[in-house]
Amino acid sequence: MARVRGFGELEATVMDRLWNRGTDSATTVREIFDELGAERHIAYTTVMSTMDNLHSKGWLSRERDGKAYRYRPTLTREEHSARLMLEALSGGGRSEAVLNHFVAQIDAEDSASLRNALRRPSGKTGRR
């Protein structure tokens, strides 16, 4: 489990670097490895397989440049956030993800009547 967690963290770090460079600049594994290697102990192959993984998940696109690949994010961070929130909040898209919402999404009218129904509570909090 710890290994998986570490791997996910690395994926997030790599995406972070790539997003900060902007979607129009393509980046090689070597460049990311040099950046990360300056801050932590990490193997080149680990960075490579992480980026390959992100490519197969559809988060990065790549094009061959000589002997190496150049990677770039397929969508910006904001676009991904919007897509995920659409999935999560409006039951939008065709996602079947199982999410436990703290509060089910309800419309304004229902929410007003909910507030009205609860306007008078706090007097009885003494019980229990």
Place this chain on the structure above:
Amino acid sequence: MTIAAVLLLYVAAVLMIGPTVLVRITAGGSAPRLAITAWLTAIVTVIGCSIAVVALVLVEAAGHWDNPDELLASCLERLRVIALGHAGGVAQVVAIAAMAFIVASLIAVIMRLNRALSRMRSDTLAHADGVRLVGRPIGSDVVIIDAPAPAAYCVAGRPPAIVVTTAAFSALDQSQLNAVIAHERAHLKGRHAYLVAAVRGLTTALPTIRLFDSAAMHVSSLLEMCADDAAARAYGRRPLLDGLLTLSGAGTPAHGLAAAAISVLARAQRLSDPPGSIARIRSCFVLCGAVVAMSATPGTITVLSLSGALICFA
């Protein structure tokens, strides 16, 4: 054959009156865990009895109830006889068509269930992955995501994540946020997503059965109450209730609106005015009775008919 008939009667009874009765006795959420157990008992016994009925009918059709050792051989023999038309008659053709239909629909349902479950699984894992990549982590399992709509939810993944949008993050104060996160953590710890997925999968596979449909709706709102209880134990009812009211402010309309609003209202009322101990004990008593009745009935039916007591009535 008597066993099959009586079991079928039980299945029909639960399918017909089950949803209404269960909704009534689980309302109010005085004992949410027990209420969930009651719903699940209804589902499991209905599925178990249905499968038993099909098996019994098939065995009966094979005509070797007395010595099950020769069951397989006799099945094949029977099928051969029927296929060759030796036994003749429209009845045989109808019988084999009916059997084929039953077995085929069973396989179809299992395949649909499997497809629904694997779809939910992959979408859930992908969503968990996505929020981890996009969000800003605070603590070990919470991520903040930039979004104008206030929302908080959890997604079971590897690893799981609790998502709080920036709008929710700024709307909640610290104690409310703690309570909300404790609520979501209770979902993850109790593996509630598996239960939701299983019941939702059944609804997808068999959309016409009302028992599954209402179970899907009520089990998920009862699970919310379980998580509420866990969060209230840790941080008190007041911050949780305030968090509930804050986040139920504005939202985008989604399907199942009215039900969602009713469920939130029930939770809020439960937090602001929790059921007294007498109500709790009464509801525990009723629910225990329902669970015991439902789980004991199929066994009793089997024992009675095996001992011959039921033959008198049949």
